[in-house]
Amino acid sequence: MVLKLTLKPYERIIVNGCAIRNSGRRHSIVIEEQADIVRGKDLLDASQAVTVVNRAYFLIQTALTRADLREKLVPLIQQNLAELATVFGPPTVHHIFEAANFVSKSDYYKALKHLKPVLEYEHELLNHIASTNDDGEDDAEEAPKVAATG
Numbered sequence: 001m002v003l004k005l006t007l008k009p010y011e012r013i014i015v016n017g018c019a020i021r022n023s024g025r026r027h028s029i030v031i032e033e034q035a036d037i038v039r040g041k042d043l044l045d046a047s048q049a050v051t052v053v054n055r056a057y058f059l060i061q062t063a064l065t066r067a068d069l070r071e072k073l074v075p076l077i078q079q080n081l082a083e084l085a086t087v088f089g090p091p092t093v094h095h096i097f098e099a100a101n102f103v104s105k106s107d108y109y110k111a112l113k114h115l116k117p118v119l120e121y122e123h124e125l126l127n128h129i130a131s132t133n134d135d136g137e138d139d140a141e142e143a144p145k146v147a148a149t150g
Contacts (some may be wrong), residue, residue, distance in 0.1 A: 003031040012040030014065050036064050038109060053122040056080040057115050064108035077103050092121050
């Protein structure tokens with residue numbers, strides 16, 4: 001299987017655990033053999049792994065980029081995904097099952113790909129909760145003022 005990647009200026013990729021950064025110009029490279037590859041834009045920083053979905057994504061990402069840790073990580077990943085499957089309903093849970101399926105096949109890139117929509121959905125939910133809390137706090141602060149002037 002041949003994979004052709006077109007890299008933007010200064011874009012970073014990880015190939016078999018090795019970080020590679022493009023120069024200041026757009027370049028294309030061809031990967032001719034099977035390799036574990038992930039683009040920098042698809043990587044989470046460890047400090048971002050604070051939510052349940054982010055943690056599962058980060059564990060899969062680590063398994064993808066660190067072959068030496070895979071054996072230890074796979075049980076943790078499967079446990080995290082099993083817990084996620086009990087929290088989310090259709091259609092999101094389908095992505096979690098697909099991610100777990102690809103982890104069991106040692107295809108960590110496809111597992112990340114299937115977990116990405118769950119990551120985005122979690123982000124939307126957290127933003128919605130935050131905006132709802134912000135609205136509620138504003139109402140709570142205004143209520144005493146209205147009562148005091150009334």
